[in-house]
Amino acid sequence: MRRYISAYFTDEENLLRASKILMEKEISILDILTPFPVHGLDKILGLKDSKLPTVGFIAGAIGTIFAFGFQTWAFVVDYPLFIGGKPHFSIPSFIPITFEVTVLFAAVAMVFAFLFRSKLGLGAKNKIHDERITDDRFVIIIEANENDDHFNNVKTILEQEEAHEIQLKEHK
Amino acid sequence: MYVSPIREPLIKGNKTYSQITKDIAAPIEGKPGKAWYMGLTISLSAMFFGLAMMGYTVWEGIGTWGLNRTIGWGWGITNFVWWVGIGHAGTFISAILLLFRQKWRTSINRSAEAMTIFAVMCAGLFPLIHMGRPLLAFFVFPYPNTRDLWVNFNSPLLWDVFAISTYLLVSLLFWYMGLIPDIGTMRDRVTSKAKKTIYGLLSFGWTGSVKHWQRHEKLSLILAGLAAPLVLSVHSIVSSDFATAIIPGWHTTIFPPYFVAGAIFSGFAMVLTLLVVTRKVLNLENYITLAHIESMNKIIIATGSIVGIAYLTELFIAWYSGVEYEQYAFLNRATGPYWWAYAIMMTCNVISPQLLWFRKLRRNLLFTFILSIFINIGMWFERFVIIVTSLHRDYLPSSWSMYKPTIVEVGIFIGTLGLFFSCFLLFIRYFPVIAIAEVKTVVKSSGAKEPKN
Numbered sequence: 205m206r207r208y209i210s211a212y213f214t215d216e217e218n219l220l221r222a223s224k225i226l227m228e229k230e231i232s233i234l235d236i237l238t239p240f241p242v243h244g245l246d247k248i249l250g251l252k253d254s255k256l257p258t259v260g261f262i263a264g265a266i267g268t269i270f271a272f273g274f275q276t277w278a279f280v281v282d283y284p285l286f287i288g289g290k291p292h293f294s295i296p297s298f299i300p301i302t303f304e305v306t307v308l309f310a311a312v313a314m315v316f317a318f319l320f321r322s323k324l325g326l327g328a329k330n331k332i333h334d335e336r337i338t339d340d341r342f343v344i345i346i347e348a349n350e351n352d353d354h355f356n357n358v359k360t361i362l363e364q365e366e367a368h369e370i371q372l373k374e375h376k
Numbered sequence: 377m378y379v380s381p382i383r384e385p386l387i388k389g390n391k392t393y394s395q396i397t398k399d400i401a402a403p404i405e406g407k408p409g410k411a412w413y414m415g416l417t418i419s420l421s422a423m424f425f426g427l428a429m430m431g432y433t434v435w436e437g438i439g440t441w442g443l444n445r446t447i448g449w450g451w452g453i454t455n456f457v458w459w460v461g462i463g464h465a466g467t468f469i470s471a472i473l474l475l476f477r478q479k480w481r482t483s484i485n486r487s488a489e490a491m492t493i494f495a496v497m498c499a500g501l502f503p504l505i506h507m508g509r510p511l512l513a514f515f516v517f518p519y520p521n522t523r524d525l526w527v528n529f530n531s532p533l534l535w536d537v538f539a540i541s542t543y544l545l546v547s548l549l550f551w552y553m554g555l556i557p558d559i560g561t562m563r564d565r566v567t568s569k570a571k572k573t574i575y576g577l578l579s580f581g582w583t584g585s586v587k588h589w590q591r592h593e594k595l596s597l598i599l600a601g602l603a604a605p606l607v608l609s610v611h612s613i614v615s616s617d618f619a620t621a622i623i624p625g626w627h628t629t630i631f632p633p634y635f636v637a638g639a640i641f642s643g644f645a646m647v648l649t650l651l652v653v654t655r656k657v658l659n660l661e662n663y664i665t666l667a668h669i670e671s672m673n674k675i676i677i678a679t680g681s682i683v684g685i686a687y688l689t690e691l692f693i694a695w696y697s698g699v700e701y702e703q704y705a706f707l708n709r710a711t712g713p714y715w716w717a718y719a720i721m722m723t724c725n726v727i728s729p730q731l732l733w734f735r736k737l738r739r740n741l742l743f744t745f746i747l748s749i750f751i752n753i754g755m756w757f758e759r760f761v762i763i764v765t766s767l768h769r770d771y772l773p774s775s776w777s778m779y780k781p782t783i784v785e786v787g788i789f790i791g792t793l794g795l796f797f798s799c800f801l802l803f804i805r806y807f808p809v810i811a812i813a814e815v816k817t818v819v820k821s822s823g824a825k826e827p828k829n
Contacts, residue, residue: 240813241589254594300535328581335564340393
């Protein structure tokens with residue numbers, strides 16, 4: 205039976221300190237759940253930077269090439285039509301649509317990448333640990349083993365950092 | 377942490393995290409008052425009246441409007457530009473102020489963004505109806521068709537199609553991504569099973585995991601970076617609808633920046649109109665404080681002054697250009713048969729915001745509310761003046777004409793007002809009006825807490 209410890213905090217400063225100490229003692233943190241983004245937490249946990257900007261850049265670049273290429277193809281190759289004596293290949297007047305399509309592609313791709321990578325979406329069945337997390341509780345979830353020393357050790361650290369509540373739970 | 381003695385707290389009343397959740401969720405959990413039902417009834421009636429008038433237009437044809445061969449754009453396009461402009465404040469607040477790290481934005485961004493989406497929806501209706509045959513509206517998209525033709529990529533009207541659709545979609549994504557954590561909060565608070573299921577579905581399974589927050593913040597930042605130039609491009613493109621034509625009064629290079637400033641100006645006025653009432657009715661005075669109202673009023677005076685300078689520049693350039701037609705167009709605006717529209721525009725947009733130089737007036741709720749309505753009216757007349765007075769007398773005096781809207785056009789405008797307010801009323805009833813998670817991040821930061829003494 206695998207178990208985990210969930211420690212509840214009421215203040216993000218305590219949470220930051222506690223997670224720092226836990227990381228230093230090489231105690232494995234499974235996840236931290238917070239009601240709002242706590243800055244610096246990703247650094248402490250050593251999380252890698254999100255690659256969403258890269259996704260946005262690539263999708264945006266595809267949008268740029270697609271929009272500009274399509275307009276050029278339609279007006280120069282497929283159906284060159286004289287409109288008010290303007291040149292077929294008129295770069296300035298292709299820019300607005302190129303820009304809009306770039307933004308559209310980048311934004312849509314990033315949102316979908318975000319939802320996909322985070323496993324969020326309509327009908328996503330993620331486990332909700334505690335209903336207070338979206339209100340005012342900050343929770344550290346720590347891997348526990350059969351060894352009671354481990355639990356006591358973690359408990360001491362957490363209590364020092366003013367953890368509000370410490371629970372030992374079983375994975376379902 | 378250092379607390380500035382001068383800076384006012386962003387959130388009043390020394391709120392704890394849990395109190396913030398409770399206060400903002402309260403309007404959703406409680407029963408709506410009589411005022412809400414009355415507001416919704418009036419808005420919905422207006423909307424259905426507008427729908428009837430739209431149906432009549434589509435059934436009978438555009439001839440039911442007051443347009444004629446000289447004046448082909450009347451209330452329809454005026455309303456379109458007005459609504460798009462109103463939408464701009466929401467994106468300005470949520471994107472540009474986010475990039476500038478303006479923390480006061482957190483109390484107002486959610487409702488302003490919602491307003492953007494509703495306003496752009498209203499705006500989009502007008503070109504659709506104006507086509508006369510809305511069922512063929514898909515003709516504006518470049519799809520392979522049996523006519524073997526492409527749409528005209530050189531036309532600003534087509535740029536508009538792309539700009540407005542992109543704007544609506546990106547604003548919607550931006551707004552909804554910001555809502556997910558707060559819908560999660562609602563899911564964890566509501567007790568009835570049906571509500572829990574619905575909020576649960578809409579929350580996309582939000583857990584508040586640290587990795588999710590990290591991605592969420594990155595996403596918001598980059599989306600803001602994309603939305604900031606987007607919002608500037610949208611009204612620039614709308615202004616190109618006019619500026620690329622050769623009609624005197626339209627054919628000016630000043631249009632894009634002048635339209636963008638005007639859009640943000642009118643948008644903030646609409647945000648103020650709505651929020652001055654909303655904060656009172658929903659008891660959110662501790663979150664949308666007088667300091668927020670004052671900050672918005674400062675943006676009003678900045679953008680209002682840009683608009684004022686643009687009006688004067690237009691007049692100067694018309695005179696300085698030495699072009700007879702250009703000179704006449706502006707003389708005609710100010711002294712011709714539509715002088716009253718020009719006078720309303722000048723009074724509401726140039727003179728009245730200057731009163732905001734007085735701190736007392738910037739912080740006066742009643743004054744702010746009345747002024748915001750003046751600006752809404754003034755900015756509507758600005759578009760009316762640009763469109764109608766420029767068209768009604770152009771190069772050929774034999775085709776000079778006058779324009780008066782019919783009840784059908786007026787009805788459609790009232791209908792979009794109804795749609796806008798119905799959407800807003802439903803939004804404040806079912807979604808958190810203030811970004812709960814974002815407000816929690818600023819309560820502790822500098823200047824956010826009330827000084828101890």
